[in-house]
Amino acid sequence: MTETLVRIDGVTKRFLENGTPAVEALTAQIKSGQVTGLVGPDGAGKTTLLRLIAGLLLIDDGTLRVCGFDPKTHAAPLHRVVAYMPQRFGLYEDMSVIENLELYADLRSVIGTERDEAFARLLSFTGLESFTGRLAGALSGGMKQKLGLACALIKRPRLLLLDEPSVGVDPLSRRELWRLVYELVDQDIGVVWSTAYLDEAERCASVLLLSEGKALYQGPPQALTRSLEGRTFQVRNISGERRAVLARALERPAVIDGVIQGRSVRLVVGKGGVAPAPGDIGAGPEAVIAAVPPRFEDAFMDLLGGGPRGRSPFADAYASREHPIDSVVEAQDLTRRFGTFTAADGIHFRVKRGEIFGLIGPNGAGKSTIFKMLCGLLRPTSGTARVVGLDLAKAPSEARARLGYMAQKFSLYGDLSVRQNLEFFAGVYGLGGRRRRDALKRMVETFALGPHLDVDASTLPLGFKQRLALACAVMHDPDVLFLDEPTSGVDPRTRREFWSHINAMVANGVTVMVTTHFLDEAEYCDRTALVYRGRIIATGAPDDLKERARGAGRSDPTLEDAFIALVEADDRESLA
Known part of the structure; x- marks a missing residue:
């Protein structure tokens, strides 16, 4: 029988006396023996609420009772x-797995037999028995999250708070993390799982949806999803450019949201709205618009008033470009070894002008290593990397001037302001005079950075950090844009805004390379390569990879289904 673990009644929290509340007049309940999803856009108040519940912050008004x-x-x-378990990796990267566990056991006064039993139980529970001597900083993203979970569980709690535990974690590790959490739920532990990935919210028994510190909805995710029945559609058999079809559809007043799904486009219409005819959005004579079941993400976007509207400024600011060569990015037998470890093994592919090419794969598969070789940041052990026809080993400076790179982790200068970061990167790219002034103005306007120009970059919300990182990567109008996990942890609305800019650049001939663990995002790619254990084990359009996973109970597989099926098939072949 479930019990109420957390009672929140009219709770308000301000960080400035007369400022906008981070949490405002919030009333909600959290129960034992189930997972409660905490969802909302960046800055909605999710982390603040978790810290209030954990007793790390104190409320200003209202009543809060925890257990x-x-x-x-x-x-x-x-x-x-x-x-x-906090949002940022709260462990010590220069300490081993067992040293981190020992530290947390000391902090929680877990000693003697209880300590030995806890270590044995948690190492077995998380599958970290073979890695006790490895430094935490050397673990993959998924293993770091497992270690963080083990440290949080050093003493068996009644309530477990997880702040975006799956950010930067691949689908295989995410599935394993959910398995571990469900085992805890079976022990009647209450779990609060904060997430920006709304497919995860659908796995929760209840969700609390926040926006600007206020509750928009609390209850089963399925009930909210059902409210969108009859309002979600897919445009299929598109002839021509699907990105242009999406852009035209979003200009229709009835359409409140839209995303690319492989070769198709998914649309959500407002209440009382009618889906546009294929001809009205330039989808071609063979296109059809079919009703499809709603998802929780559709309902989420509807509650927020829909997705970003209007054309991206990049649609007009970028000049259309042509290249004398067809392959703008080229990897020929790229191999990189670190001592006896081969991080990338014989990588080979070509990317055409105006194409989005995605690298997907588990943590530690070699995606970032491949990226760094193609950007000239890492020298290959063997093989050749070319960008716009330039060999990165022979003409690295000239090649780097033609590309933009957005790193996996926020790689700008946290102790510099937004303005200072923009000025610095303008100098790095050699922008001067009027071109410099115009570029800076365009970046500030495009990414709505004006109110934050004098704010230190390290203190920005995640969504604005990503905006700033993208602005610094594209201000010099690169021919090729490398995006390494560009929207990791970013909410769906910000993710749509981000991709509207990318799509506009691609329409004008910019070539994009992207890595992502969020496989709904990989649907934007024209082609994807699945990297596993340093090798490319599958290449094709997202729909082609999904088709390879059809069968065995999967009549309509997702790209995540395909990802897991292809990796497991490769494991079976390796063992055969």
Whole structure:
């Protein structure tokens, strides 16, 4: 029988006395023995709410009871029954797995036989028994999250708070993380899972959807999803450019949201709205618009008022470009070894002008290594990397001037302001005079950075950090854009805005290379390569990879289904 672990009644939290509340007049409940999803756009108040529940922040108004305790007056007993895994990796990267566990055991006063039993149980539970001596910083993203979970569970809690635990984690590791959490739920532990990935919200028994610190919805995700029935459609058999079809559809007043799904386009219409005819959005004579079941993400976007509207400024700012060569990015037998370890093995592909080419694969598969070789940031052990016909080994400076690179982790200067970062990268790219002024103005306007120009980059919300990183990568009008996990942890609305800019650039001939763990995002790619253990094990359009996973109970597989099926098939072949 479930019990109410958290009672939130009219809770408000401000960080400035007269500022906008981070959490405002919030009323909600969290129960034991189930996963409660905490979802919302960047800056909605999710992390603030988790910290209030964990007793790390104190409320300004209202009433909060956690496992029967008032965090203001009974912090110590509350901390004994609540475990919190923060959004950022809160472990010590220069310490080993077992040293991190020992530290957390010391902090929680877990000693003697209880300590030995906890270590054995948690190492077995997370599958980290073989990695106790490895430094935490050397773990893959999925293994880091497992270690973080183990440290949070060093003492068995009644309530576990997880702040975006799957950010940067590949689908295989994410599935394993969910398996571990469901085992905890079976032990009647209450779990709060904050997430920007709304396919995860569909796995929760209940969701609390926040926006600007206020609750827009609390209840089963399926109930909210059903409210969109009859309003979700897919444009199929498109002839011509599907990105242009999406852009035209989003100009229709009835269409409140849209995304690319492989060769098709998914649309959501507003209440009382009618889906546009294929001819009205230039989808071609063979195109059809079919009703499809709604997803939780559709309902989420509907509650927020729909996705970004209007044309991206890049649609007009970018000059259409032509290249005398067909293959703008080329990898020929690229191999990179680190000592005896081969991170990339005989990588070979070509990317055409105006194409989006995606690299997908598990953590540690070699995607970032391939990217760095193609950007000239890492010298290959053997093989050749070319960008716009330039060999990166022979003409690295000239090649780098033709490309833009957005790194996996926020790689700008956190102690410089937004303005100073933009000025610095303008100088790096050799922009001067009027071209420099025009580029800076365009970036500030395009990414709505004006109110944040004097703010240190390290203090920006994640969505604005990503905007700034993209602005710095494209201000010099590169021919090729490399995006390494560009929207990791970013909410769906910000992700759509981001891709509207990318699509506009591609329409004008920019070539894009992208890595991503969020496979709905990989649907934007023209082609994808699945990298596993340093090798490319499958290449093709997203729909082609999905087709390879059809069967064995999968009548309509997702790209994530295809990802897992292809990796597991390669494992079976390796063992044969």
